[in-house]
Amino acid sequence: MQIRKEYDQWFSERMGSGCRLVFFPEKNSRPVDPNYRIGNEHVSLADGYPFLIIGEESLNNLNLKLSAPVPMNRFRPNMVFSGGKPYEEDTWRNFRIGENRFAGVKPCARCSIPTIDQDTGEMGKEPSATLSKYRRGEDGKVYFGQNVVALDHNKISIGQKIEIESYSG
Template sequence: MLRVSQLNIYPVKSLGGISVDSARITDRGLQHDRRWMLIDPHGVQITQREVPALALLQPAITSTGLTILHRPTQTRLDIPFEPATREFVKVQCWDDTVTAQFVGPEADEWFSERLKVNCRLVHMPESTKRQTDLKYTAAGHYTSFADGYPFLLIGEASLEELNSRLDRPLPMNRFRPNIVFTGGEPFEEDRLHEFTIGNIRFSGVKLCARCVMTTIDQTTAEKGKEPLRTLARYRAEGHKILFGQNLIHHDLGEIAVGDELIPIH
């Protein structure tokens, strides 16, 4: 039996994640997931690939918005769900250019000071629809500021199998999944092409190609060589290292830790 063991939301792209017991599924993924993003002066996304110190920023969801904790200084920033500005800007998230809304000068200053990088915080409004990759999905499926798809699925058995090959085991947060499940064989997620969780139907559309972000310790922001060095030995396909399955969804509703994943054959 396959069962959900973790649900993770990453409100601000490339910042820390939040584990929740249940989550609402919207048209573009888990509610609040990657609806905010930091951009450089040219409007291009900023991620841990360029600024590993983003890992030291930990969000929390409150009744009115987000609170961001900068762990090294123990300072906090409150961000409302609805931006205070009416300023919009075209931003680049990978190959997509979409309209985003500036959050406000206080947030820009706070992030720039703590990261020592000139940046601004933007929010994805409801009016912005970012289409998933049409090479792998039909039209009408949307995502937020995630890398490309609304969900990433990983089985605990896959991480256990990887850790059996490593000198030092790594936590699941290196891979930033939205949905983690127990049960099944290692890399069971590779074969989950159609399944349900509760009343929500999901489709696995593309195995996830992993990058240098997986080598960044999410507690210290320090870079290493693992897990890419080890994964390259047995999870490489072409020039890509694969770990996890990208998903799209076909329904709206709610899912929870403990829900069963039921494959559709």
């Protein structure tokens, strides 16, 4: 839903590109997939889940396999952690950040968006082509990152430690 045209103009002037300020009314919330929902989680402008966590080591491992590395923002995570082993996040079931508990509910099946270079807008085959060689599930989908729901809703901050409480499988 558009807010006001003068806001669009203000953002457009500052960004140097056409912008439109929109919002997602709370009454129009979308529930998280009921097959993976733990409580009554909803998403608004996020894709399918409120959080996506990816470890820097997972991206580093992928980039070792690519001829040209890709940045983390290609995958659009809103939680990134350092340390650990590549793809460790795939196994996290329950974890804490500060006073907040989170649940890893399912690996993130990747769409074609990570193949788009955000600087040029050009679509390529990578990183999907490489990921498909070693991150394809039994269902044929390619996975990278873990979809997460929050069990608590307190503030988290950059630099807080992650405490793993349980693992899946």
